[in-house]
Amino acid sequence: MLQAKDEEEKLVSLVQMSRKQVEKWRKQKFFCPICNQTVQLKSGRIRIPHFAHRSDQACFFKEAKESEEHLSLKTALVEWCLRDALDHQLEAYLPLLKQRADILIDRFAVEIQCSKLSIEEMGRRTASYIKNGYQPIWICGEKTWNSGKNSSALRKFCAYSESLGFYLWTADWREKKLYLRYHLESASANKLHYASKCWHFGEGRLDELFNKITKKNLFHFRKYDSRQEMMQTYQELYRKLRGRVPDILAIQSLYYQNGSHLLGLHYWFYYPINQLILFGKSIFLFKYHFWKWLTLNNRKTVTEAEIFDFCRSCIQREKLDQLFPLIPFSSLVQWQTHYLIEGLIVCHILIIEGEQRSFYIAIDPIDCVKPHSVIQFNDTKNITEVVITGTPLKI
Ligand SMILES: [Zn+2]
Incomplete structure (x- = not known):
């Protein structure tokens, strides 16, 4: 603490006090402004002068x-x-x-x-x-x-x-x-x-x-090379699977039950830009559920509002908002919806329909990679090489 009460109940602050002045107070009694117990004035040679409770004192304001x-x-x-x-x-x-x-x-x-x-x-x-x-x-x-x-x-x-x-x-x-x-x-x-x-x-x-x-x-503005980022994500995943990292193995078994392999998915699954800060390690779990939802009943179009609803229920279910106590829930959902759509567009899964809030779904089976240590892109697909991010983008 940098302040305490003196015997006249006056608050004394050590900020901007010279060591000489502090020395003069050495013999005085000081009290914690919160619990009123006596506190010690500490003014050694190294640390800044400060007040501290004795170690055997319990202050009801727990102070580290x-x-x-x-x-x-x-x-x-x-x-x-x-x-x-x-x-x-x-x-x-x-x-x-x-x-x-x-x-x-x-x-x-x-x-x-x-x-x-x-x-x-x-x-x-x-x-x-x-x-x-x-x-x-x-x-x-x-x-x-x-x-x-x-x-x-x-x-x-x-x-x-x-x-x-x-x-x-x-x-x-x-x-x-x-x-x-x-x-x-x-x-x-x-x-x-x-x-x-x-x-x-x-x-x-x-x-x-x-x-x-x-x-x-x-x-x-920050430029990302999408191909390079995807390759890095893929190789990291490959290493983790080979190293039998438990979290990844658990997710792999989920994909396996669905007849797929973590290293043989559509290349969108490895697109990491602006996806990880919210989901962290559970990004592959999110993508698993999202893909299932997006491809349900072979639908042909999807709207921004539908994707927004999906993100909202997912963030709510996983209680991801609790990881960000300073951020309103709605901002997280908006952010996630925005960058999810952007990633899907970069990876040629969503194509903007005439009206901007609606998209065609275009999933080409040829865009699925074959399980290998290195990701193999289909070269005829023109993956956006550089994504510029770091500022609100208009999709
Ligand atoms: Zn106290």
């Missing part, structure tokens, strides 16, 4: 031990607010929610995340903020950001706007920079692609950053 990074980032953000004379509250305890925001700026409840946090806990805190009229802003620290890049661990911190796509905030306490990572996409091999915009601490007003950024059109 704060790292140097967490304390530094809190200090830096408070200094940023002070610079602009911005109304803010450090370590704002909200009794109704039984939650403490690291910093409250207007209605923005800023939470700095430097350690592991379960999706349940994150979801609970986020929902409670939103329910009570606050807008949570999660800022990922160094470790959270770096270790999450190759896994789905970062999904829970993602917000969404039409102009930024999936986005999140990160901070680098050593370089003193705040980053916006936007148009987050995962293509093959679970690798995250994104664009970044950064601000030095103190550059621009924090409330304006949080307020305006989602409405800005920060366009960013």
Whole structure:
């Protein structure tokens, strides 16, 4: 904690206090603003001065031990607010929610995340903020950001706007920079692609950053080579099957029961662009159900509304929205519908009918690949080589 109450019940903050000043308080008594127990003023040589409960004390606001990074980032953000004379509250305890925001700026409840946090806990805190009229802003620290890049661990911190796509905030306490990572996409091999915009601490007003950024059109174009992406996905799948990875074997047995093989499907199944961030490992399960639905009774056309309904019931059934506590359910469904249709068009399965909201279904059996270690495309098919993504596309 960076603040505590003194004996006169006055809130004392350690932000912008020199070590000399802090030293003078050494003999004073301080109390936790939440539970009123005495807290210790810690001011060693290495870590930033801070208050802490004794280890045998239980504070009813459960507080994880704060790292140097967490304390530094809190200090830096408070200094940023002070610079602009911005109304803010450090370590704002909200009794109704039984939650403490690291910093409250207007209605923005800023939470700095430097350690592991379960999706349940994150979801609970986020929902409670939103329910009570606050807008949570999660800022990922160094470790959270770096270790999450190759896994789905970062999904829970993602917000969404039409102009930024999936986005999140990160901070680098050593370089003193705040980053916006936007148009987050995962293509093959679970690798995250994104664009970044950064601000030095103190550059621009924090409330304006949080307020305006989602409405800005920060366009960013990323080119994907669809063939190459498909090949990578295919080869990864091949390796996993050979390595007998349990998740993949379970999905393979489902395809097998249906008379098909994971390595011998229509090449659309291996098209990964903008499909993985939502579904992660279960993408082949989703595609299995979608294909079954699309090819049911040999129908000839499908509408965008029908695909939207399919995506909605699937996301609902799989409870995928719970993986993204910051994103409204309807936005997820819209996003998924949009990129699913785009992938189907790129892979020549859907052909736009005269009217844009309806499509012909054109499945050519020749487009099914033969199980092999390398994907074999039918060369006469002109697969869109480069897909440009990273901005809302018009189909
Ligand atoms: Zn306490």
